[in-house]
Amino acid sequence: MALPTARPLLRSCGGLICCRNLLLLLLGLGWMPVLQVQATKTGQEAALLRAERTGTPDFTSLPAGLFLGLTCEELSGLSMAQAQALAVAGKQKNITLRADQLHCLAHRLPKHLTSEELDALPLDLLLFLNPAMFRGQQACVHFFSLISKANVDLLPQRSLERQRLLPRALECQGVHNFQVSEADVKALGGLVCDLPGEFVIRSSEILLPWLAGCRGPLNKGQEEAVREALRSGRSPYGPPSKWSVSTLDALQGLLAVLDESIVHSIPKDVKAEWLQHISRGPSWLGIKLTAMLPRFRRDTEKKACPPGMEPHDVDENLIFYQNWELEACVNGTMLATQMDRVNEIPFTYEQLNIFKHKLDKTYPQGYPESLIQQLGHFFRYISPEDIHRWNVTSPETVKTLLKVTKGQKMDAQVTALIACYLRGGGHLDQDIVKALEDIPLAFLCDFKPEDLHSIPSSFMWLVKPQDLNKCSLRHLDVLYQKACLAFQNTSRQEYFEKIRTFLGGASVEDLRTLSQQNLSMDLATFKKLQVDALVGLTVTEVQRLLGPHIVGLKTEEDKSPVRDWLLQQRQEDLDRLGLGLQGGIPNGYLVLDLNVREAFSSGAPLLGPGFIIAWIPALLSAFILS
Numbered sequence: 001m002a003l004p005t006a007r008p009l010l011r012s013c014g015g016l017i018c019c020r021n022l023l024l025l026l027l028g029l030g031w032m033p034v035l036q037v038q039a040t041k042t043g044q045e046a047a048l049l050r051a052e053r054t055g056t057p058d059f060t061s062l063p064a065g066l067f068l069g070l071t072c073e074e075l076s077g078l079s080m081a082q083a084q085a086l087a088v089a090g091k092q093k094n095i096t097l098r099a100d101q102l103h104c105l106a107h108r109l110p111k112h113l114t115s116e117e118l119d120a121l122p123l124d125l126l127l128f129l130n131p132a133m134f135r136g137q138q139a140c141v142h143f144f145s146l147i148s149k150a151n152v153d154l155l156p157q158r159s160l161e162r163q164r165l166l167p168r169a170l171e172c173q174g175v176h177n178f179q180v181s182e183a184d185v186k187a188l189g190g191l192v193c194d195l196p197g198e199f200v201i202r203s204s205e206i207l208l209p210w211l212a213g214c215r216g217p218l219n220k221g222q223e224e225a226v227r228e229a230l231r232s233g234r235s236p237y238g239p240p241s242k243w244s245v246s247t248l249d250a251l252q253g254l255l256a257v258l259d260e261s262i263v264h265s266i267p268k269d270v271k272a273e274w275l276q277h278i279s280r281g282p283s284w285l286g287i288k289l290t291a292m293l294p295r296f297r298r299d300t301e302k303k304a305c306p307p308g309m310e311p312h313d314v315d316e317n318l319i320f321y322q323n324w325e326l327e328a329c330v331n332g333t334m335l336a337t338q339m340d341r342v343n344e345i346p347f348t349y350e351q352l353n354i355f356k357h358k359l360d361k362t363y364p365q366g367y368p369e370s371l372i373q374q375l376g377h378f379f380r381y382i383s384p385e386d387i388h389r390w391n392v393t394s395p396e397t398v399k400t401l402l403k404v405t406k407g408q409k410m411d412a413q414v415t416a417l418i419a420c421y422l423r424g425g426g427h428l429d430q431d432i433v434k435a436l437e438d439i440p441l442a443f444l445c446d447f448k449p450e451d452l453h454s455i456p457s458s459f460m461w462l463v464k465p466q467d468l469n470k471c472s473l474r475h476l477d478v479l480y481q482k483a484c485l486a487f488q489n490t491s492r493q494e495y496f497e498k499i500r501t502f503l504g505g506a507s508v509e510d511l512r513t514l515s516q517q518n519l520s521m522d523l524a525t526f527k528k529l530q531v532d533a534l535v536g537l538t539v540t541e542v543q544r545l546l547g548p549h550i551v552g553l554k555t556e557e558d559k560s561p562v563r564d565w566l567l568q569q570r571q572e573d574l575d576r577l578g579l580g581l582q583g584g585i586p587n588g589y590l591v592l593d594l595n596v597r598e599a600f601s602s603g604a605p606l607l608g609p610g611f612i613i614a615w616i617p618a619l620l621s622a623f624i625l626s
Helices: 016-028 043-051 064-069 072-076 080-092 099-107 115-119 137-147 165-173 182-194 197-202 204-211 220-232 245-257 260-265 268-279 287-300 316-320 323-329 332-337 339-344 349-362 376-381 395-405 411-423 430-435 442-446 449-454 457-462 473-486 492-505 508-515 523-527 539-556 562-566 571-575 594-599 616-625
Strands: none
Touching (some): 072 099, 080 099, 115 137, 165 182, 197 220, 204 220, 204 245, 220 245, 220 260, 349 376, 395 430, 411 442, 411 449, 430 457, 442 473, 457 473, 457 492, 473 492, 539 562, 539 571
C-alpha cells in the first residue's frame, strides 16, 4: 500500500477515539517520513531519485555516479535518518566522496551516534564531525581510533574541523606536558602532523619518524624543533656527522627543513653518494625533497669567494659577478642596509633571486620591519608564504608596499600583507582602504570572527559578494553589523543595494524591518538568507520583501531555503498568493514542531525540517490513558 508523499500530519477528526485509531493505523503500517531529496538532475538520475521517494530508500541500489554527482544543496535536503543511510551506503559501495560533499553530509547526521553507527560510516566523513559530540572516555577513544585511520589531509590545516580535532584527541588520550608515548602517537594517527613544536622538543625520538612521513609542510614551530633535535643528535637518526645514505632516505619530508649548518655537518662523501643514488631513481622523490637538491649540491660543490671580490657596497660591479660568485661573496646584512641600491641597479631576475636567498638566510624567522619598509620594488619577488612570517605594525609600511603593487598582478601578496598587518593589531585607515579598491577581499573569511572587529566599517564599501563565499555564519554576523553602520547615511535604495551582499548575517528582526520598505529583493539574494531567520517570516512579510520577484518562489519550492520556509507556512496563506505553491500546513492539521524538542528528555533524532514523528507513541499513550 503506497502512502502519499506528505509530511507527518495528523488530521483532526472529531474526538479522541478517531485520533487514536488513526495513530494506530499509521504505526501498524510502519509509516516513516519519505525521502525529501529535491534534485535538479535530469534523465536516468532523476528517475532513480523519484523511485526512492516512497518507503525506506535502499541507497545501495543506486549507481555510484549518482553519489558522486550529489551537490551540497541536495545533501542538505536529506533528513538525518536519510543522510545516515546514504553515508552507510557510500561506505558499503566503497565510494570516495569529495571533501565538500563530506562536509555537507556531516551536517545532516544525527547529533548522537552509537559506536556501531560510527563504525558503519566512511572514515573520512568522521573528520567533519564535531568531536565534542562524543562525551565520555569510551566514546571519545572509539571515535579517535577511527579518526586515526582517516585521511586527515582532506582538511586544510587552518580549517575549523582540523583545528578542533587535535586538542580533543590529546585530552581524550590523557596527554599532558607536551610528551607523547608510542601508543599515543599510534592513537593520534595523521593528527601527529599537527602536534606543536613543544611536543617535538620533548618527544623527538618518537615523533621525528612520524613527521618524516607527513604530506603537508610543517609549520614554523615544528621546523625549528625538528632542526634543533637533528642538530643536537637527540633523534633516532643520531648526529648529522654520522648519517649515511640510508639515513637521508629515511628522513623523507624532514629533508625540506634542514638548514645550511645541518647540511654542512653531513659527511661530504655521503651527500655526493646520495645525490648519485637519487639521480638514478628520481620517480620516488616528492616535491619537498626535490626542492632540497640544490642545497645539497651547493654544499658539495661550494666554492669560496675569490680574494678581493667580497663587496662592501651594492654597486654596478655586482652585475658582472657570476651567480656562484654572488652566492659566495655577497653578505645578506649588507643587502638589507642598502635595499635602495638594489632597487636602483638593473640586476637580472636570477641575481635578485640570489639576493632574496641571502636575505632569507640572514633572517630565517622573517624580515624585520625596518627592512620591510625599504623593500620597494623588491617586494614583487616576495611570496605570500614569506609575508605571512612577517610582523608588520606600521600603517606607513603597508602604504609604501601597496604603492609598489599598483598595476602589478600581486593580489596574493597584497592580501597576505593586509592579513599580516591586521593580525598584528593594525587598523585600516582611509588611505589603505582606498589603495585596496581593486583587490579581492576573500581573506576576510580567513580571520577569526572576533578579529574582524578591528576592520573599519568603511572597508565594507569595498566588499563584493564573491568575497564572502567562504565566510561562516559568525563571520557574516560581524560583517553585517559593520555594513549596517557603514551604509546608514545612504538613501534607502542605495542602502539596500549595498547591504544585500551582507544579508546572510541578518536576523529575522532585520528582515522584517526591510520587508516594511518594499525594496523588491531579488531571488538570488533571498536564497542566501539564513534559514533560521527566513522561516520566521510570514507570507505577507516575504511578499513585501520580494515584491514582483515573489513569482520566482514557484521554481524554487522544492529547494532550500524556500522549501524550509514553505514548511512553516499555512497552506491557505500560500494559496492567497496565487502561485500554486505547495507544502504548507493544511488547515485543521496537527503539526509536531521540533522547536519544542528541548522540552523532552528523550532527545529524539530529527527526521525532517520542522517536524518529528518519534513522539507519536508518547501521544498515543496519552490518548489511551485518557
